[in-house]
Amino acid sequence: MGVDGSSVLRRDVRSGASACGPGGLMDRQQPDVRLALCDLWQAFGAVALLTRYGSDAPWPHRSWAREAHGALTPRLRSVVALARRRGRVPSFLGSGIASRRAGITEELDDLARAPAAPVRDEIAREYPAAVEDPPIAALIRDPENQLRCLAVDFANFWRMAVEPREAGLARCLEEEILFRSRTLAMSGGAALLHELGLPLERADGTGRLTAVPMMFADGTHWWSVAGGRIAVSFAARGAGLLHAGRTGRTGPKREGAAQDRREDRLAILLGRGRASVVRELAEPITTSALADHLGLAASTVSQHLSALVSAGVVQRHRAGTRVLYELNRSGMTLTQCLMSQQASQG
Numbered sequence: 001m002g003v004d005g006s007s008v009l010r011r012d013v014r015s016g017a018s019a020c021g022p023g024g025l026m027d028r029q030q031p032d033v034r035l036a037l038c039d040l041w042q043a044f045g046a047v048a049l050l051t052r053y054g055s056d057a058p059w060p061h062r063s064w065a066r067e068a069h070g071a072l073t074p075r076l077r078s079v080v081a082l083a084r085r086r087g088r089v090p091s092f093l094g095s096g097i098a099s100r101r102a103g104i105t106e107e108l109d110d111l112a113r114a115p116a117a118p119v120r121d122e123i124a125r126e127y128p129a130a131v132e133d134p135p136i137a138a139l140i141r142d143p144e145n146q147l148r149c150l151a152v153d154f155a156n157f158w159r160m161a162v163e164p165r166e167a168g169l170a171r172c173l174e175e176e177i178l179f180r181s182r183t184l185a186m187s188g189g190a191a192l193l194h195e196l197g198l199p200l201e202r203a204d205g206t207g208r209l210t211a212v213p214m215m216f217a218d219g220t221h222w223w224s225v226a227g228g229r230i231a232v233s234f235a236a237r238g239a240g241l242l243h244a245g246r247t248g249r250t251g252p253k254r255e256g257a258a259q260d261r262r263e264d265r266l267a268i269l270l271g272r273g274r275a276s277v278v279r280e281l282a283e284p285i286t287t288s289a290l291a292d293h294l295g296l297a298a299s300t301v302s303q304h305l306s307a308l309v310s311a312g313v314v315q316r317h318r319a320g321t322r323v324l325y326e327l328n329r330s331g332m333t334l335t336q337c338l339m340s341q342q343a344s345q346g
Contacts, residue, residue: 032208033189034229035177038096039104040111041233042169043158044080044089045216047072050161051080052218059339060239060282061216068161073153075146078135082127089224089231090126092119092147097210098227104158112151116143169215172238172283176213179237179319196234197329215239237326238283265338277304278335281314284324 049057050069057065083089095110096102102110120140123130130136139146162169184192189209196211198221210231214222217235224231267275276294287305291298305325308314313331316323327335 031189031193033184033192034210035180035184036097036210036212036231037173037177038094038107038212038231039102039158040093040096040107040154041089041212041222041231042173042215043104043154043162044083044093045214045218045222045233046161047076047157048080048084048220048222049216049218051077058336060336062339064161064165067164071157071160073157075135075150075153076157078133079150081133082123082130082136083222084220085129086126087220087222088126089222090119091122091225094224094226094231097212097224097231098229104155108151108155111154112148114143114147119143119147172215173213173236175284175319176236176238179317180211180213198232198234266335269338273300274304274307277301278308278313278327278331281308281325281327282332282335284317284319284326286322286324290325 046068049061050065050072053061053065055066055069056062079090079093092111092114095114096107099106120143123136123140127136131140135146139150180192180196183195192211193209198209198211208229210226210229212231212233213236214233215236215238217233217239219235220233222233266278269275270278273296276296277290280290280293285293287302288298290305291301294301305314305316308331309316309325313327313334314325315328316325318324
């Protein structure tokens with residue numbers, strides 16, 4: 001039986017807590033939570049980020065956004081505007097969530113061949129005001145041709161904006177799934193949703209959710225209906241890959257005159273050495289790898305990491321035999337704020 005998207009999700013306003021936290025519905029009934037990847041949702045998230053910020057996206061997406069913003073089209077902007085008001089992604093963009101085989105090519109094929117009637121019905125039911133937008137009005141009038149055009153736009157966007165970093169993104173997303181799967185297996189779905197900060201629940205209490213990690217996240221928990229379940233996005237760790245560039249971390253980093261002026265405020269606050277460590281922690285990394293990349297002694301990096309953990313801006317976790325360090329939410333917020341302010345003043 002399908003899921004009615006009109007009243008699927010709501011915030012737990014009874015206690016002011018997350019639905020997955022103390023007193024929420026998820027504490028009384030263990031939710032059915034799964035994890036899934038969806039390339040088309042990655043592309044949608046990237047479009048949404050660029051639509052919101054243009055080439056001036058906050059750290060760690062700024063360098064990527066400057067390269068990618070030219071790939072946007074009016075049709076892609078309209079699809080994001082369609083979803084932005086309620087955070088609900090049209091279900092015709094989510095075929096890959098319910099399919100283990102799908103990659104971007106298969107998902108775009110599914111999009112181009114989506115049946116016209118359900119697309120019209122969903123837009124009329126979920127997005128009644130969208131008919132005022134010319135690209136969406138065209139989609140309603142002629143779904144077959146417009147969906148093919150939309151698939152072409154997404155394909156071109158993927159090639160220009162995502163594909164140059166595709167290998168690194170895929171690796172980070174796979175590691176994210178493995179990392180979150182441990183929480184799911186050991187502590188259950190409610191613990192995972194609480195860990196991810198997802199304040200959403202099924203209104204009927206069945207809690208059938210699929211959590212989808214996104215590398216291109218702008219703070220929105222996008223949601224949709226996919227395969228009879230509710231799909232909800234969350235920000236994946238490792239977005240520092242986008243700051244590092246197309247090839248990611250490739251060797252020791254040279255300090256000095258080439259240092260980006262946007263990083264000065266962070267260095268003033270923390271000191272140059274500790275700031276250089278912080279800037280590399282948007283992506284999980286070991287002490288030894290970080291020391292090699294920065295050209296610093298492992299003992300020096302270890303001291304910086306210990307201080308940052310004690311300050312509550314860095315978290316560490318074990319992955320097999322490795323201990324990985326990364327910025328937590330407070331650290332990401334602090335770094336983003338300082339680097340964004342420096343950029344606006346530069």
